[in-house]
Amino acid sequence: MAEAVLAIRDLCKSFGALRATENVSIDLVPGEIHALIGPNGAGKSTLIHQIAGTLKPDSGEIEFLGKPVSHIGAAERARMGLGRSFQVSSLAPEFSALRNVMLAVQSRQGTSFRFFKPVMRDATLVEPAMAALERAGLKDRARVAAAELSHGERRQLEIAIALALGSRAFLLDEPMAGMGPEGSKTLTGFLDGLRREAPILLVEHDMDAVFALADRISVLVYGRVIATGTVDEIRSDPEVRRAYLGGAE
């Protein structure tokens, strides 16, 4: 197996008596979509927060691109190429879609301390941002304020931002949530191609999408990974069926 882009070892996090993450070890290798599934409250978002750096684990190691990143902040991890979408869209609501993506482009160029040149007339910002919007299928909505975008469009915008960052790995927290069937289908096709660019750690409740996309699946229950394997292995795993799938097939 190829060298892991993202490797998590023995991660633990408790909130009081609640053990939200318990000895979790998973990795992400180039070219794959690794889906993280589990019932509500299993600790999926908590895990994503710890990987992204917005939550500090109690113990354990997170390695990204071969470097330990446990001690560095969310902004620096993002600059290293850890792109992320949020379970509940998190955007600059007053800014247009374009300006939201331009913020990612300027960060990638490492130049937020420029005080005089107007951004809207800066082709080095506008063009890459437009290209990312086009790839995410939002080109026609570039000038619309993020607050006025539909739910599905906001998810697309988050992905456009992650694209513009030139991410080396994507953490996508329920990108399909709240999307209509048509939107989910489009997004599934898009993510399918995206894995060639950078591997994806995908948290998702939409099982059709997960089974269609995932190369590997890890099942999280009460903060623990109870199984990791291919789609077929997970489908037939008796413990998984009992804990999560409920034998409903």
Add this chain to the structure above:
Amino acid sequence: MTISRETAINLVLALLLLAVPFIAMQLGKPFYVTLATRMAILGLAAIGLNIALGLGGLVSFGHAAFFGIGGYAAGILASHAFSGQPLDFGLFAVPGSKLMPVIWAAAILAGGLLAAAIGSISLRTSGVYFIMITLAFAQMTYYFAISWPAYGGEDGLSITIRSTFPGVNTLVPQNYFLICYALLVVGLVLFALLRDSRFGAALQASRQNEVRVASVGIAPFRIKLVAFVISGMITALAGALYADLNRFVSPSMLSWHMSGEFIVLIILGGVGRLCGPLAGAMLFVMFEYILGGLTERWQFFLGLLLLGVVLFARGGLIGLLAGRARHG
């Protein structure tokens, strides 16, 4: 080229203020020149705050500290220039100065250093805590000034003669107005450039959603700190001008009333809008003069006006006239 409605309104406001002193002299009412100068100076001070508050969403209730330190920089340098005693910093000493550019540079430097110190602690908090901690720092400078007898303590410090500017007779009120007006315009241009720049984009995004800014890889703290320092520098420059206008500086420049007044100016004019602070300052000074002549309780009516703006015209005067702000 078409200009937006807001730009047109901004131009009208700026030209209106520029016209006041000339009309005043025609009418034989030189006092109005002083009023116009006050408008320009308070407008500049509020432009400084507008960078922190309007663009960055940092509700500083302590900008009087920067206004006051600028004023004291002017007063202290002028008093040393008058007495001929150098200003002793322990390790080194500098002579006093009556030259405005030198005084301005000193005020900007002092304001920037103070803002860096206050900001690096205050910006670790947010919301109500940020408001309270900036207030606390400003009150500390206020009480420090009161209890420091070397420069007048509670009584304040008189500036014997207005400072000088090469080639200009600053004692002529219209000339001093023009100096302040020019700096106001510089402040406006700076604000507009900053707002539209990469730095401004990161700053305004931090106001809207800090988590988003961090997740694209920009650390919001550094952005906000630099904004706070620039903000303090501009307000300090306005403080130096204010001291020279009144030829007097006292601890009242540092008091929380002053901080509150700056916030009021911005809310009246339009938070985050280029000419919001100027519109607010013009409205405020006019109100103070006209109503203050009619009743001692003019601030009651100012309160009513503020209430009206907050309830019915959130965007302030500029918002009322030009509509909502647009972000490309």
